[in-house]
Amino acid sequence: MSQSVSYTVDGDIGIVRVNNPPVNALSHHVRQGLYDCFMAADADATVATILICDGRTFIAGADITEFGKPPKPPHFSLPLNAMEDMSKPVIAAIHGTALGGGLETALCCHYRVAVPSAKVGLPEVHLGLLPGAGGTQRLPRLIGAQAAVDAIAGGGHIDAPTAHAAGVLDALVDEGDLLEGAKAFARKIVSAGGALNKVRDINEKVTGVDPAIFETARANAIKTRRGFKAPLSCIACVEAACTLPFDEGMARERELFQELHDDLQSAAQQHIFFAERAASKVNDMPKDVTVLDIKRVGVIGAGTMGGGIAMNFANVGIPVTLLEMKQEFLDKGLGVVRANYERTAKKGRLSAAQVEERMGLITPTLDYADLADVDMIIEAVYENMDVKKEVFGKLDEVAKPSCILATNTSTLDVDEIARVTKRPEMVIGTHFFSPANVMKLLEIVRGEQTSFETLATTLAVTKAIKKVGVVVGVCDGFVGNRMIHQYLAQSQYLLEEGCLPHEVDAPIYDLGFAMGPLTMSDLAGLDVGWRIRQGKGLPESLAEGDRYCEIGDRICEKGRFGQKTGGGYYKYDPSDRSRQRDPEIEQLIIDYSREKGIERREIEGNEVLERLMYALINEGAWILEEGIAQRASDIDVIYVYGYGVPAYLGGPMFYADHIGLDKVYQRVCEFAERDPASWKPAPLLKKLAESGGTFN
Numbered sequence: 001m002s003q004s005v006s007y008t009v010d011g012d013i014g015i016v017r018v019n020n021p022p023v024n025a026l027s028h029h030v031r032q033g034l035y036d037c038f039m040a041a042d043a044d045a046t047v048a049t050i051l052i053c054d055g056r057t058f059i060a061g062a063d064i065t066e067f068g069k070p071p072k073p074p075h076f077s078l079p080l081n082a083m084e085d086m087s088k089p090v091i092a093a094i095h096g097t098a099l100g101g102g103l104e105t106a107l108c109c110h111y112r113v114a115v116p117s118a119k120v121g122l123p124e125v126h127l128g129l130l131p132g133a134g135g136t137q138r139l140p141r142l143i144g145a146q147a148a149v150d151a152i153a154g155g156g157h158i159d160a161p162t163a164h165a166a167g168v169l170d171a172l173v174d175e176g177d178l179l180e181g182a183k184a185f186a187r188k189i190v191s192a193g194g195a196l197n198k199v200r201d202i203n204e205k206v207t208g209v210d211p212a213i214f215e216t217a218r219a220n221a222i223k224t225r226r227g228f229k230a231p232l233s234c235i236a237c238v239e240a241a242c243t244l245p246f247d248e249g250m251a252r253e254r255e256l257f258q259e260l261h262d263d264l265q266s267a268a269q270q271h272i273f274f275a276e277r278a279a280s281k282v283n284d285m286p287k288d289v290t291v292l293d294i295k296r297v298g299v300i301g302a303g304t305m306g307g308g309i310a311m312n313f314a315n316v317g318i319p320v321t322l323l324e325m326k327q328e329f330l331d332k333g334l335g336v337v338r339a340n341y342e343r344t345a346k347k348g349r350l351s352a353a354q355v356e357e358r359m360g361l362i363t364p365t366l367d368y369a370d371l372a373d374v375d376m377i378i379e380a381v382y383e384n385m386d387v388k389k390e391v392f393g394k395l396d397e398v399a400k401p402s403c404i405l406a407t408n409t410s411t412l413d414v415d416e417i418a419r420v421t422k423r424p425e426m427v428i429g430t431h432f433f434s435p436a437n438v439m440k441l442l443e444i445v446r447g448e449q450t451s452f453e454t455l456a457t458t459l460a461v462t463k464a465i466k467k468v469g470v471v472v473g474v475c476d477g478f479v480g481n482r483m484i485h486q487y488l489a490q491s492q493y494l495l496e497e498g499c500l501p502h503e504v505d506a507p508i509y510d511l512g513f514a515m516g517p518l519t520m521s522d523l524a525g526l527d528v529g530w531r532i533r534q535g536k537g538l539p540e541s542l543a544e545g546d547r548y549c550e551i552g553d554r555i556c557e558k559g560r561f562g563q564k565t566g567g568g569y570y571k572y573d574p575s576d577r578s579r580q581r582d583p584e585i586e587q588l589i590i591d592y593s594r595e596k597g598i599e600r601r602e603i604e605g606n607e608v609l610e611r612l613m614y615a616l617i618n619e620g621a622w623i624l625e626e627g628i629a630q631r632a633s634d635i636d637v638i639y640v641y642g643y644g645v646p647a648y649l650g651g652p653m654f655y656a657d658h659i660g661l662d663k664v665y666q667r668v669c670e671f672a673e674r675d676p677a678s679w680k681p682a683p684l685l686k687k688l689a690e691s692g693g694t695f696n
């Protein structure tokens, strides 16, 4: 028998136990082990069989590492059918997370019991897949078509009490002893006659369903998950459960699963799943590093960023002391935080009591001395080196020696900030993305003196506040903004060479990005970059041979700072903020080219896409070469979670691998020949292109 699944007999009850760390995934040996053990259980004299798992969780799904490789027998259907066809009741005993193939396994048991802290769900959609082991056919028979569409196309986790109320679980048992609870449940079933409740037999097909629910679900998926194929296939499968008998529905599920499995989208989404987990690993970090206990944090600055950062902590029950310079700033900042929470409450996602509880966790203050007992301070003041240094000097004086000092900066040198303190090893950068309470990405900037303890603690805090953290090194713009700088520069050059704003944006939007570079600039606000450029004395301070486009400056000079002022590269309807082309700006661009003696030309779609994407990729290669990012997949995570790149593209470096690095490099060289001022082919890109290598 497989070592990862065992069968024992406890009195009159058989126990099949899975032990396949870390998450009891259904690897091929587990599938074989389940089959063998259930065969053994069926043949002996027990009255019922319990399926339970060791370790931290029930089966958390198929083994994702097996996807995209030659299939290893047995197929899922062998053990799952064997369980469902057992001649005595089978009870799944669930703790942790029964996800994907794990829940599908449980749905082949005749009964399901769980501890209240357990969660169930079919999250395959997030991997670009659909539940391929009968989940799309069994779940609707159990909970109805609408609830099944929500669960399968949404892919969320459902907590055990909710799952119990919905009928996914038959009973909740005491947290303390799952096995005893499951045994008691089994005996009750046996003494009541031992009915074999097969989900597949609940009905021939799910009936009485209004077909409009599928149309609504499809329209919603197209709107909220633009370009993703899996949600639509998930919906189609649930629809099949309502129109086809079970076996035919299963065949449809298999067919659509295979289509998704073989598609690049699912490979990309699986890449992002593993990339996200790899990102929290620091290559040179010793295993035994102490992680400090962060019980209370301080946040400096109650502006948009500071308020959003404070909310992250309050959301997970960590008290925050929020410091501002003036009472009016504090009042305003807290007002914004409250308004944010109340908006969420209006949507039904928070209760009034939870709003108060979270507000209660944020203690406002004007006094630095109130930060004396916090364990970590995140400074989120104005992006200016002198201001930040002054704040850090003060923090160093008031904070206890074990307190970590973090700076929320998107560009500044963390080492320079650290040097004003007597604890540079406890200083780190935390680059939150705006809005900080919503965006999942956190660039964790490791300074030259940042200790492993500080780094490991910051990574743990990142996980605690449910962000995806990526460790990056110090340089101007770190990873995300340094790359975006090159991308935005190309968007400007494309304008002066012949494109109008919508012609720059369209290919990127069509590729799947949330928006093109100029729409993004309008949304972010054009004034910030303009002031930075003014601060640098541009364009007068340009070095010989540097390339600079003044179109952005000219637009700002008109008082147009983007969406917030009703216009930037585009104009925005004041009633609904809808974006429209603006003839005035288009003329400004055409006049600018003429003024600079640039002959405008027709730039076809592919060149626009290539210049924008390859600017990102080439800079990404430089960043890897310099060790600013540890691995290419970290860059992909940053772009998916921070810059609106859809997970189904896998991020810019995964995209480059797919295009072929030889092709990318060749085009980058062509661009560099035409425009050496703005293109410097990265040696790593050259090396990989020439050796047939890939980034990931």
Ligand code: 3H9
Residues within 6 Å of the ligand: 022, 023, 025, 057, 060, 061, 062, 063, 064, 065, 076, 097, 099, 100, 101, 102, 104, 123, 124, 127, 129, 130, 131, 132, 133, 135, 274, 277, 278
């Ligand atoms: C599926 O089931 C298809 C079916 O319909 C059948 C079709 C025929 N496989 O996240 P963590 C690894 S699709 C392999 O840090 P947590 C993970 O990479 C699947 N490995 O822990 C990490 O490795 P490392 C549907 C997996 O406590 C380690 O386990 N199921 C898998 O924060 C710990 O993971 C899902 O989509 C896997 N399935 O969260 C569930 N899952 O230590 C995916 C995890 O080397 N998993 N690993 O970095 C999760 O959502 C979370 O891992 C879970 C635990 C909530 C379970």
